[in-house]
Amino acid sequence: MLQNQALYILTQRLMTLLELSSIINSSLNINEIKKRTVEAADKLVNSTVSSLLLVDHKSNELYFDLVTGENGDINQTIRLKLDKGIAGWSASKQKPVIVNNVHQDSRFFEVVDTRCGFEAINMIVIPVISKGITLGVIQCLNKIHGHYDEQDRELLTILANQIAVAIENASLYNELIMAKTAAEAGNKSKSEFLANVSHEIRTPLNAIIGMADLALDTPLNEEQIDFLKIISESSISLLNIINSILDFSKIESGKIDIEEIPFDLHSLVYNICEAHSIAAHRKWLELFCHIKKDVPIIVKGDPVKLRQIISNLVDNAVKFTENGEIVVKVEQINLSSEDNSTTVKFSISDTGIGIAEENLSYIFNSFTQADGSKTRKYGGTGLGLTICKKIISLMGGDLSVHSEIKKGSTFYFELKFKIPDKSEIPPEININLSGINILIICGVDTNCSILSEILGDYGAVVSHIGGGEEGLAELKRAIALNKPYKIVILDSRMSGLGGFRTAEQIIEIFRSGLGLFMLLDKNHRNEDITKCREIGLSGFIHKPVRRSVLISAISEFLSPKISSNQKLIQRQLDTDSKNITTGMRILLVEDDINSQRLINRILQKHKHSVFIAENGLKALEVLQTDTFDLILLDITIPLMDGIELTSQIRSGDHKKINKDIPIIAISAHVQKDDQRFCIDAGMNDYIVKPVIQKDLIERVERFRKKTITSKNNTICEKVVDNTVFSDYVFTQSPELIAFIAEIKIILEKIKFAISSRDYLMLESLTIKLRGLAENFNAKELSNDTFKLVLSCRNKDNIKVLNIYNRIVKRLGLDK
Numbered sequence: 001m002l003q004n005q006a007l008y009i010l011t012q013r014l015m016t017l018l019e020l021s022s023i024i025n026s027s028l029n030i031n032e033i034k035k036r037t038v039e040a041a042d043k044l045v046n047s048t049v050s051s052l053l054l055v056d057h058k059s060n061e062l063y064f065d066l067v068t069g070e071n072g073d074i075n076q077t078i079r080l081k082l083d084k085g086i087a088g089w090s091a092s093k094q095k096p097v098i099v100n101n102v103h104q105d106s107r108f109f110e111v112v113d114t115r116c117g118f119e120a121i122n123m124i125v126i127p128v129i130s131k132g133i134t135l136g137v138i139q140c141l142n143k144i145h146g147h148y149d150e151q152d153r154e155l156l157t158i159l160a161n162q163i164a165v166a167i168e169n170a171s172l173y174n175e176l177i178m179a180k181t182a183a184e185a186g187n188k189s190k191s192e193f194l195a196n197v198s199h200e201i202r203t204p205l206n207a208i209i210g211m212a213d214l215a216l217d218t219p220l221n222e223e224q225i226d227f228l229k230i231i232s233e234s235s236i237s238l239l240n241i242i243n244s245i246l247d248f249s250k251i252e253s254g255k256i257d258i259e260e261i262p263f264d265l266h267s268l269v270y271n272i273c274e275a276h277s278i279a280a281h282r283k284w285l286e287l288f289c290h291i292k293k294d295v296p297i298i299v300k301g302d303p304v305k306l307r308q309i310i311s312n313l314v315d316n317a318v319k320f321t322e323n324g325e326i327v328v329k330v331e332q333i334n335l336s337s338e339d340n341s342t343t344v345k346f347s348i349s350d351t352g353i354g355i356a357e358e359n360l361s362y363i364f365n366s367f368t369q370a371d372g373s374k375t376r377k378y379g380g381t382g383l384g385l386t387i388c389k390k391i392i393s394l395m396g397g398d399l400s401v402h403s404e405i406k407k408g409s410t411f412y413f414e415l416k417f418k419i420p421d422k423s424e425i426p427p428e429i430n431i432n433l434s435g436i437n438i439l440i441i442c443g444v445d446t447n448c449s450i451l452s453e454i455l456g457d458y459g460a461v462v463s464h465i466g467g468g469e470e471g472l473a474e475l476k477r478a479i480a481l482n483k484p485y486k487i488v489i490l491d492s493r494m495s496g497l498g499g500f501r502t503a504e505q506i507i508e509i510f511r512s513g514l515g516l517f518m519l520l521d522k523n524h525r526n527e528d529i530t531k532c533r534e535i536g537l538s539g540f541i542h543k544p545v546r547r548s549v550l551i552s553a554i555s556e557f558l559s560p561k562i563s564s565n566q567k568l569i570q571r572q573l574d575t576d577s578k579n580i581t582t583g584m585r586i587l588l589v590e591d592d593i594n595s596q597r598l599i600n601r602i603l604q605k606h607k608h609s610v611f612i613a614e615n616g617l618k619a620l621e622v623l624q625t626d627t628f629d630l631i632l633l634d635i636t637i638p639l640m641d642g643i644e645l646t647s648q649i650r651s652g653d654h655k656k657i658n659k660d661i662p663i664i665a666i667s668a669h670v671q672k673d674d675q676r677f678c679i680d681a682g683m684n685d686y687i688v689k690p691v692i693q694k695d696l697i698e699r700v701e702r703f704r705k706k707t708i709t710s711k712n713n714t715i716c717e718k719v720v721d722n723t724v725f726s727d728y729v730f731t732q733s734p735e736l737i738a739f740i741a742e743i744k745i746i747l748e749k750i751k752f753a754i755s756s757r758d759y760l761m762l763e764s765l766t767i768k769l770r771g772l773a774e775n776f777n778a779k780e781l782s783n784d785t786f787k788l789v790l791s792c793r794n795k796d797n798i799k800v801l802n803i804y805n806r807i808v809k810r811l812g813l814d815k
Contacts, residue, residue, distance in 0.1 A: 030170040037138065037163050038068045044159065045124065045152045047140035053080070053087055054136035062088055062137070085111035090125040091134050096153050097125045100146050124148040126156040130164040138163070207594035209235045209690040214601055235690075258394050262420045262757035263303035265330070265344070266291055266548070272307060273328050273544045276314045281521040281543075285318065286325040289544035290450045293457045295332045296342050298755065299417035305391050306415075310346065312384045313411050317350035324351030324408070325446055328544075333414060340419050347412035355403040364389045364399070420757075431555045434459035437483060441471035441502060442491040442519070447543075451489065454547050455554075468497030472505060479510075487515040487554060489541075492528060503535050515557040519543050583607040584629040584704055589619040589645065590666070591637050595689075599632065599666075602693050608700070616640025620648055624656045630703050635667040635678065642667075643681050650682040662703040666691065684767060702768040743769065747808065754797075754804055762800070763792040780810060 034052055042050040051067040062080045082088050086107045090097045102108040102123050120141040128135045138160055142148070212232040216225065273289040280287040310328070317326045327349045334343040355363060364385050389399040392413050403409035438460045442448050448464040455462050463485075465471045471488070478484050488506060492499035503516060515538045520528045532540045539553045586603055590596050591614050600610045611626070613619035615638040619631075631649075635642035642665060652659045664685045665678040675686045685699050746769050753762035770785035784807050791799040 030167065030174065033163065033166050033170055034066050037159070038066050040159055041138050041140055041156060042068055044155050045140050045148060047142050049120070049141045051139045052136060053091075053139060055082065055091060055134050062091055080111050086123060087111075087125050087137050087139050090127050091137050094127050094129055094134055096127065096157060097123070098148050098150075098153060099123045100148075102141075122147040124152055124156065126153065126160045128160045128164045128167070130168045135164055135167055204594065205235055205690045207592075207598050207690075210598040210602065210693065211594075213693050214598070214605070217605075258305065259302040260300050260418065261303070261759075262298050262300050262755075264297060264752070264755065265295065265299050265301075265417070266297050266546075267752075268303055268307055269310065269328060269330055269346075270544070270546045272310050272314060274542065276311070276318055277521070277542075277544055280318050280326060283318070283322065285321055285323070286444050286447065287314075287318070287544055288325065288327045288446055288450055289546070290327060290453075291330040291547060292332060293454075293547070294335075295330050295344060296417075296419055298420050299342065299344075300420055301415065301417045302395065303758070305395065309388045309391055309413075310348070312388050313348040316384060316411075317348055317352065317409075321350045321352035321408070325444070326350045327446060341416055342419055343414055343416045345412060345414045347410055349408065349410040351408040354405040354407050354409055355401070356405055360401060360403065363401070431458055431551055431558075433554070436460045436487065436558075437478065437485045438462050438487045438489065439471065439474060439478075439485040440464035440489045441466075441468060441494070441499075442489075443467060443494050444491070447491065447519075447545075451545065451550070454545075454550060458551065468494060468499070468502030468505075471502060472509070475506065475510060485514070487517070487557070489517045489519065491519045493521060500531055500535065503537060507536055515554065517541055517553060517557075519545065583609060584700070585609045585611070585627070586630045586632060586700070587611050587613060587619060587622065587628040588632045589613045589616065589637060589642070590632070590634045591615060592634075595634070595666075595691075599691060599696070602691075602696055603700070606697055606700075614638075616642070616645040619645055620654070620657075623649065623661075624654055627658070628661065630700065631661055631663045632700075633663055633665055633683070635665055642683075643678070646678075646682045664699055664703075685764070743811065747811075750804060754800055757795075757797060759792050759795055763789055766792060781807065784810070 053062045122142040126138045277287045329347045397413045397415045399413045452462040518540045617639040633642045663683045665683045766788045773782040788803045
């Protein structure tokens with residue numbers, strides 16, 4: 001009977017131990033572990049007082065960390081020498097101790113502690129050891145003589161071993177938390193430092209670039225023009241370096257987020273190539289963009305990051321190529337119906353200087369260049385490829401390179417994109433060119449190959465010739481064989497007879513039924529377009545050639561829907577819309593004197609009146625005594641910053657201030673969150689320093705006011721809100737004509753933004769449309785645009801589409 005009772009008690013104690021051990025080991029809070037330790041010891045051996053003493057290895061002392069017993073929990077700071085007392089002996093010898101009568105043990109009197117509130121008789125001390133190091137001891141005392149036995153020692157030893165592991169884990173966890181906190185603090189400090197440095201550098205750059213741009217518009221001699229261009233280009237190079245360092249910092253601190261939104265992949269790549277074609281053509285390089293037909297137009301991914309990657313790689317290709325060509329190629333590698341995705345390969349090839357094989361292994365390292373010598377020809381931070389590779393990695397791909405010295409390089413990567421639902425994808429161009437003979441006259445094989453493939457995809461029969469004289473001979477030969485060419489595509493840049501001279505002779509010899517299109521560089525756009533019109537060409541296409549533009553031009557030639565008179569009218573409308581500017585009263589809130597002078601000069605040049613306030617309080621004061629059409633507001637200004645000033649204006653608390661006045665933020669802070677913060681605060685638009693003249697005027701023009709008679713207001717309401725406006729175009733004021741033409745242009749851009757789900761672009765365009773509607777008293781249109789802005793911010797694509805269709809129907813453009 002007694003044996004069974006003892007077994008029962010032991011079982012209960014073991015279960016208690018297991019339960020307490022589980023609680024202790026599940027916690028990473030060191031204070032919680034200490035508390036549970038004392039409670040567990042007290043419960044296991046039924047002590048009067050239990051305590052946990054920890055070792056301070058620096059002072060070689062034991063100190064009471066927690067005591068529990070008759071007087072409740074006591075947090076004490078009692079320190080004992082490690083070699084004194086029973087607890088000190090156990091800790092230093094790393095041995096458990098049971099003392100049945102402490103008054104007969106001399107060690108007890110070395111550190112007698114009367115603050116425990118009773119006279120101890122029996123004591124058990126168990127060391128807590130981890131990896132051979134004593135962390136502390138568990139000490140239990142009792143008034144009953146002979147209370148503790150070997151079973152108590154074994155149970156407390158098991159508990160002490162588990163406590164050692166728990167304390168070790170908690171310590172490691174706390175160290176990791178501290179390291180993480182320190183790292184985050186370091187990253188935050190670094191980010192704040194770089195952001196502040198960026199702000200401080202961008203502010204003077206704003207004046208340098210802007211003033212150089214303004215000076216270039218004044219009468220100058222050739223030497224002065226060269227000097228100013230050097231200043232401008234060098235400043236822009238410095239700005240690019242700043243941007244690269246900021247990007248690198250964001251990647252290193254893990255602050256790069258990858259979005260997944262629908263966008264037009266074809267337009268994105270073509271736009272990048274067009275932007276870089278001017279620099280390429282200045283060096284007499286050919287830049288080609290070849291997007292295979294099976295590559296989906298609309299995909300889901302991160303267009304901003306993809307643009308940054310491809311732009312950097314194309315920029316490098318132009319930079320390191322002196323002769324030859326650059327080819328940007330996009331092709332589909334895999335189309336998966338299982339997860340409705342496509343894998344696309346991007347490659348950027350050049351015929352430049354190439355990279356030595358021994359340098360290929362480290363060109364992606366930070367701040368590293370293939371040529372790191374002091375005599376290197378090409379500069380740079382060495383961050384561009386590093387940033388590209390890391391962003392591509394975050395997007396699930398890998399950037400690789402194949403290169404040979406003096407033969408060129410090819411950088412390539414593959415990315416997987418989701419494909420949107422069919423309802424979100426605009427219809428592709430559908431044209432059948434079967435049986436249509438097309439001749440390409442061009443001296444560059446790559447160009448001929450790309451054009452031949454594009455046209456061949458639609459069934460055309462394509463031939464190509466290298467020069468003008470050979471092209472004329474081929475046209476004559478085809479007529480003789482009764483297989484005449486229907487369309488001829490010429491490159492304006494050809495050796496020998498040349499593109500324009502060849503075109504003139506073709507028109508002179510073959511007068512009727514022949515479509516003649518000229519391929520033009522971006523550099524000499526105006527004079528080349530004038531030549532095309534003077535010669536009488538069917539059209540012109542800018543290089544690099546867009547598939548959609550080429551096919552649309554040919555389609556229009558084969559089945560014209562718009563008369564030449566209508567085209568002439570449309571050109572006149574476009575011209576009228578560009579020539580209308582009305583001066584505005586603008587409040588500029590800016591504390592930097594150079595930025596004040598720059599922005600003031602730009603605005604005055606475009607007939608605007610400017611009043612300057614150097615801080616937020618001054619601006620608030622001025623707004624209560626004067627009226628303005630627009631506020632240009634620097635975010636970082638003294639006394640009251642731009643966000644607070646906007647809040648004061650929008651609150652409506654100041655009765656003399658128009659709380660709806662348009663506000664455009666101007667800031668050297670370039671983070672996306674900074675821009676969104678300004679828009680959320682109530683600002684209408686955001687300009688990043690350095691301020692570019694063209695960009696500033698374009699933004700300001702969005703909010704311009706027009707003076708229109710009551711009669712024209714009434715007409716405009718009828719035109720915009722009630723019926724089709726095309727019947728009124730030729731009888732109303734120039735302002736109304738320009739208004740209608742501009743609405744058409746904006747709606748086309750809005751349509752593209754909706755198809756690509758670019759909500760930021762869509763919101764910006766809608767705000768511009770709303771400004772036009774309000775200026776012309778088009779109330780219904782204004783209400784629609786307000787609803788469209790809200791739907792943009794909620795990213796509600798169905799509502800966005802419905803409102804857009806309502807606007808189009810209201811304007812009569814659905815017919």
